[in-house]
Amino acid sequence: MSQNDVDKYLNSDGLDSSREKDIGQHIGYRYDVNLVPDMDRCSPFLLKYMGKMGWADLNWLEDVHMGYEEGKPAVFDRNINGWVQVPEDITLPDNQQDRDMIARELLIKFQMSKSHPMVDLVKAYKKF
Amino acid sequence: MAGVEHKSHDMGLHTEQLSGRTQQRFFSASEEENFTYPWANEVDFDKTADFDAMDMDPTGINLKIRELLEQGYGTITIKNPRAKHGVGVGVLNRANITFEGSLGYFGCGLIDGPNVRITGRVGWSCAENMMAGTVVIDKNAGSTFGAAIRGGDLVCRGDVGSRTGIDQKGGTIIVGGRTGAFSGFMMQRGRMVICGDAGKNLGDSMYDGTIYVGGEVEDLGVDCVPGEMTDTDLKWLTAKLSMYDIAPACGFENMKKFVSGKQLWNYDNLEPSEKKLVL
Numbered sequence: 001m002s003q004n005d006v007d008k009y010l011n012s013d014g015l016d017s018s019r020e021k022d023i024g025q026h027i028g029y030r031y032d033v034n035l036v037p038d039m040d041r042c043s044p045f046l047l048k049y050m051g052k053m054g055w056a057d058l059n060w061l062e063d064v065h066m067g068y069e070e071g072k073p074a075v076f077d078r079n080i081n082g083w084v085q086v087p088e089d090i091t092l093p094d095n096q097q098d099r100d101m102i103a104r105e106l107l108i109k110f111q112m113s114k115s116h117p118m119v120d121l122v123k124a125y126k127k128f
Numbered sequence: 129m130a131g132v133e134h135k136s137h138d139m140g141l142h143t144e145q146l147s148g149r150t151q152q153r154f155f156s157a158s159e160e161e162n163f164t165y166p167w168a169n170e171v172d173f174d175k176t177a178d179f180d181a182m183d184m185d186p187t188g189i190n191l192k193i194r195e196l197l198e199q200g201y202g203t204i205t206i207k208n209p210r211a212k213h214g215v216g217v218g219v220l221n222r223a224n225i226t227f228e229g230s231l232g233y234f235g236c237g238l239i240d241g242p243n244v245r246i247t248g249r250v251g252w253s254c255a256e257n258m259m260a261g262t263v264v265i266d267k268n269a270g271s272t273f274g275a276a277i278r279g280g281d282l283v284c285r286g287d288v289g290s291r292t293g294i295d296q297k298g299g300t301i302i303v304g305g306r307t308g309a310f311s312g313f314m315m316q317r318g319r320m321v322i323c324g325d326a327g328k329n330l331g332d333s334m335y336d337g338t339i340y341v342g343g344e345v346e347d348l349g350v351d352c353v354p355g356e357m358t359d360t361d362l363k364w365l366t367a368k369l370s371m372y373d374i375a376p377a378c379g380f381e382n383m384k385k386f387v388s389g390k391q392l393w394n395y396d397n398l399e400p401s402e403k404k405l406v407l
Contacts, residue, residue, distance in 0.1 A: 019394065027393060033317045034338050034387065036364035045161070052163040053222050053261075054173065054243050056371045060260035060279030063298035063318060078259075078278065112162040122167045 006096050009068030031065040031096065038097045045105045058104065066096070066103035075103040077110060079118050084110050168221045168241070171202035178205035186214045197221050211251065216244060222261075233270075236263050239280075252289075255282045258299060264372060271308065274301045277318065283372050290327065293320050296337060304374045310349065312339050315388075321369065323376040331386050335393070339386040340365060342376030348386065355387035 008014060014026040037058055042050075050058065067074055069083040073092060077084050086092075086106060093099055110116060164170070177196050181189045189206065193216065196204050203224040209215055213232035216225060216239070223242040227235075230248030240259035245266070252270040255263045255277060264283045271289030274282045277299040290308030293301045298318040309327035312320055315334040325343035332349020339352070340361075366380050376383055395403070 028390075029317075029336070033336050034319075036319070036360055038360060038363075039367065048161070049163045053241060054224060055262065057368065059262070059281060060299065062300065063279055108163070112165060114166045116166070119166050126167070 006094065006099070010071065010073070014068075030067045030069075033063070033065065035065065035096060035100070037062055037100060041097050041101050043101050043105055045108070046101065049108055061104040061107075064100065064104045064107055066092075066099040073099070073103075075107045075110075077107060079111060079116070164222060164241075165220065169197045169200065171197055171200050171221065171223055173202040173224060175201050176203040176205070177201040178207060180207045181212070181215075182208040182210065186212045189215050190217060193219065193225065197223060209248075211248075213251070219244075230267075239263070249286075250284075254284075255280075258282060268305075273303075273307075274299070277301065281368075281372075283374070285372075285374065287324070292322075293318070296320065300368065302369065302372060302374060306343065309346075312337070312352070312386075313349070315339070321365065321383075323369075323374060331388070333392060334388045336388050336390075340383050341386065342378045342383050345384070345386075351389045351392045352386050353389040355385040357383070357385045361385060 009030050014030065015021050020027050039057060046058065050056070053059065064075060066086070067076055067083065069085065073086040074083040075086065084107065086102070090102065179192055184192070189209070189212065193204060205226045205228060207228045209227045209229045209231055211230045211232040214234045215231055216227065216236040217234065218238045219225070219242045220240045221242060225242050225244045227246045231246055231250045231254065233251040234253045234256055235250050236244050236254060236258070237256040239255065239261055242261045244261065244263045247266050249267040250265050250269045253272045253275045254265065254269050256275045258274065258277045258280050260280045262281045262283070266285050268286035269284040269288040271291055272294050273284060273288040273292045274296065276295045276297060277293065278297045279299040281300045281302065283302040285304040287305035288303050288307050290310055291313055292303065292307045292311040293315060294313045296312065296315045296318045300318065301320045303322045303324070306324040307322045307326050310329045310332055311322065311326055312331040312334055315331060315337040317337045319337065320339045322340065323342040326341050326345045328346045329349035330345050331339050331352030334352050338355065362380060365383065369375060
């Protein structure tokens with residue numbers, strides 16, 4: 001996927017091959033999982049997060065990208081195994097690198113929120 | 129996608145929702161800044177503690193680490209771990225942890241956040257299922273180094289055994305020396321950087337992800353193909369390895385990149401003749 005078709009999954013269903021058309025589902029990731037982050041584009045929030053954790057770069061957030069779910073921009077949260085849709089009032093940049101930074105920031109805010117579903121799971125199942 | 133008819137609908141195969149699961153509730157983009165999990169202990173990196181693990185069993189060592197984190201110690205040193213197995217596992221907290229010595233099997237598995245340094249060696253499956261943080265091993269590591277790792281940086285300054293990063297699902301594995309056979313086996317995403325040589329069947333059956341190699345590759349596994357090194361790759365490699373004072377002998381610009389050929393995607397649905405072509 002090139003930088004040029006960054007809106008591909010917003011403007012189409014992303015079904016290219018005959019196989020995808022047969023099954024009615026896109027095969028593979030809806031973003032370039034191998035795109036390494038451009039650290040020059042880090043937001044102040046992410047820089048503060050890295051400092052708090054004692055990391056010199058994005059660490060696990062390098063694997064977080066903005067994806068597209070049900071025709072809307074979204075970020076995948078591994079802790080709930082589901083997509084979190086990006087709020088509609090956030091304007092999407094025209095390139096994947098900046099979109100990925102937004103996705104990372106939103107995911108941190110979601111995962112560290114006291115209203116994240118994991119909080120209830122921890123209360124119910126924490127063993128130690 | 130609404131209104132589009134597919135063959136699978138005609139065949140009655142769509143009793144199951146194929147698209148992913150979406151969460152819209154719970155989320156507010158304007159929530160106050162909070163950088164740690166709500167259940168994590170608030171620790172201070174300047175508050176240090178150390179203990180001698182010579183006569184402790186692995187459970188005792190892990191409970192002691194947990195106890196110190198609960199007390200707010202952010203920098204913990206464990207002396208004499210004596211290659212005990214399953215030590216330093218399940219730490220879901222930011223912290224700086226140093227093991228002065230070697231760890232046995234499954235050291236530092238299932239961690240989410242800490243920065244760990246091991247001054248000696250590690251056995252099989254170090255940092256298995258690691259989620260976030262950094263683990264740096266000063267000497268060598270055993271087989272299945274970083275098995276099923278999902279995030280974070282896992283670094284071995286020396287050589288590692290076979291099946292490095294088997295089933296890797298994310299994160300970065302860095303090997304300063306050589307790696308054994310079947311490294312990157314069934315890799316699904318993430319990045320692996322091998323500064324030295326790689327053994328047989330590198331990246332066998334890899335689904336996605338990227339492997340960078342500085343030395344010689346004995347041979348490539350099924351569906352692992354050379355990729356094109358980009359400027360972004362080079363910039364990222366230089367920055368990442370410099371963080372750990374590691375550099376390939378060949379120079380960053382001469383490193384080779386390997387990716388998935390993606391011929392095995394949906395392998396089960398291929399015709400027998402197509403399978404022969406892939407394999």
